[in-house]
Amino acid sequence: MKLAKRVESIEPSATLSINARAKELIASGVDVINFGVGEPDFPTPDHVKEAAIQAIRDNFTRYTPVGGIAELKEAIISQFERDYGLSYQPAEILVSCGGKHAIYNVAQALLDERDEVIIPSPYWVSYPDIVRLAGGRPIIVPTNEEMGFKISPEKLEEAITPRCKLFILNSPSNPTGSVYTKEELEALAEVILKHKLVVLSDDIYNKIVFDDMSWHSIVQIDPSLKEQVIILNGVSKTYCMTGWRIGFIAGKASLISACTKIQSQSTSNPNSIAQKASIAALNGPQDEIDKMLEAFKERRDYFITHFKNNKSVTLYPPEGAFYIFPNFSSYYGKRFNGKPISDSIDMATFLMEEALLALVPGSAFGEDCCLRFSFATSMESIKKGLNQLEKALQELC
Numbered sequence: 273m274k275l276a277k278r279v280e281s282i283e284p285s286a287t288l289s290i291n292a293r294a295k296e297l298i299a300s301g302v303d304v305i306n307f308g309v310g311e312p313d314f315p316t317p318d319h320v321k322e323a324a325i326q327a328i329r330d331n332f333t334r335y336t337p338v339g340g341i342a343e344l345k346e347a348i349i350s351q352f353e354r355d356y357g358l359s360y361q362p363a364e365i366l367v368s369c370g371g372k373h374a375i376y377n378v379a380q381a382l383l384d385e386r387d388e389v390i391i392p393s394p395y396w397v398s399y400p401d402i403v404r405l406a407g408g409r410p411i412i413v414p415t416n417e418e419m420g421f422k423i424s425p426e427k428l429e430e431a432i433t434p435r436c437k438l439f440i441l442n443s444p445s446n447p448t449g450s451v452y453t454k455e456e457l458e459a460l461a462e463v464i465l466k467h468k469l470v471v472l473s474d475d476i477y478n479k480i481v482f483d484d485m486s487w488h489s490i491v492q493i494d495p496s497l498k499e500q501v502i503i504l505n506g507v508s509k510t511y512c513m514t515g516w517r518i519g520f521i522a523g524k525a526s527l528i529s530a531c532t533k534i535q536s537q538s539t540s541n542p543n544s545i546a547q548k549a550s551i552a553a554l555n556g557p558q559d560e561i562d563k564m565l566e567a568f569k570e571r572r573d574y575f576i577t578h579f580k581n582n583k584s585v586t587l588y589p590p591e592g593a594f595y596i597f598p599n600f601s602s603y604y605g606k607r608f609n610g611k612p613i614s615d616s617i618d619m620a621t622f623l624m625e626e627a628l629l630a631l632v633p634g635s636a637f638g639e640d641c642c643l644r645f646s647f648a649t650s651m652e653s654i655k656k657g658l659n660q661l662e663k664a665l666q667e668l669c
């Protein structure tokens with residue numbers, strides 16, 4: 273059987289593969305510490321589970337409108353009002369089968385062959401491949417630790433060409449945990465408005481922000497940006513609902529209608545039961561988020577203190593999300609048992625085999641100097657894992 277060329281143009285998600293490999297090893301009895309996970313390690317709140325059980329009891333188990341039920345759209349609109357101070361109409365909201373699916377719909381609806389999409393790196397693994405699947409060209413704009421892993425207005429402007437259709441901005445970022453300040457967003461907004469650039473603002477981690485850092489979305493910077501910005505959010509990370517597969521976008525009605533048409537000919541509606549559960553998540557008590565934040569902050573602080581003691585590793589301290597992205601490149605060129613460690617894949621492989629740690633090589637995010645650790649795992653595992661890491665690093669010469 274001859275497969276389509278588009279299959280060759282993309283890679284399977286590195287983060288999902290690492291997670292699957294770690295789970296396989298754990299299932300076969302190997303005591304692997306999984307720093308690869310991209311999902312909170314807390315259970316879905318009870319009131320959300322109850323709402324799903326009730327939906328099943330009520331036989332809410334049939335097709336729903338393609339773009340989500342009215343009650344869920346209302347809950348999403350209320351959340352946007354609370355969190356962004358913006359009001360949307362139901363025709364400006366689309367509920368999809370997870371945030372990833374929502375981004376996929378946007379790319380399919382916006383991009384023609386070879387249209388360009390600006391993606392600052394390090395980036396979330398799936399952006400470039402979702403763009404490629406839609407026939408578009410990812411234009412990767414590198415950032416670095418000194419820049420806080422954030423794109424500057426100058427770099428953004430340099431990357432804009434007449435073929436540029438979209439700019440993807442993700443704050444807090446996966447994999448770096450960087451959060452753009454209001455001032456940084458204001459500077460970017462000038463370029464965005466000047467060039468009438470359409471922006472996909474991936475705000476999926478917006479409730480996971482540490483310390484006194486206040487979070488802003490690019491769409492809030494200027495009222496006219498509402499026309500140009502598509503907001504992506506969802507319940508996966510905030511409400512520990514990764515498996516339920518509910519994500520959503522807010523944007524111009526014409527774009528939402530185009531995405532809904534695409535969704536109607538691919539997945540149809542998102543899961544009916546998960547939609548009811550999501551209403552409970554959005555409208556119900558929010559105190560579980562604070563507990564999760566407290567735990568993530570303690571773990572993040574532990575990582576930062578740990579790496580301060582290893583002078584060979586540099587680090588941009590994450591301000592949000594649940595990832596840390598330290599730079600291990602000073603170890604590249606060293607060897608283990610004669611075998612060279614040349615890049616982040618070699619390093620991640622070495623650490624999986626010798627330290628029994630599952631983590632994601634930075635190359636998957638477009639930054640080969642780094643490795644991504646998720647701290648969505650217990651403090652006990654973090655302490656044990658970091659001890660194993662240091663022991664293994666000492667074996668390199």
Ligand code: PLP
Nearest residue numbers: 310370371372396446506508519
């Ligand atoms: N955007 C970013 C930056 C992510 O890290 C993820 C998930 O890892 C998503 C979007 C997609 O989330 P979902 O699980 O809802 O598809």
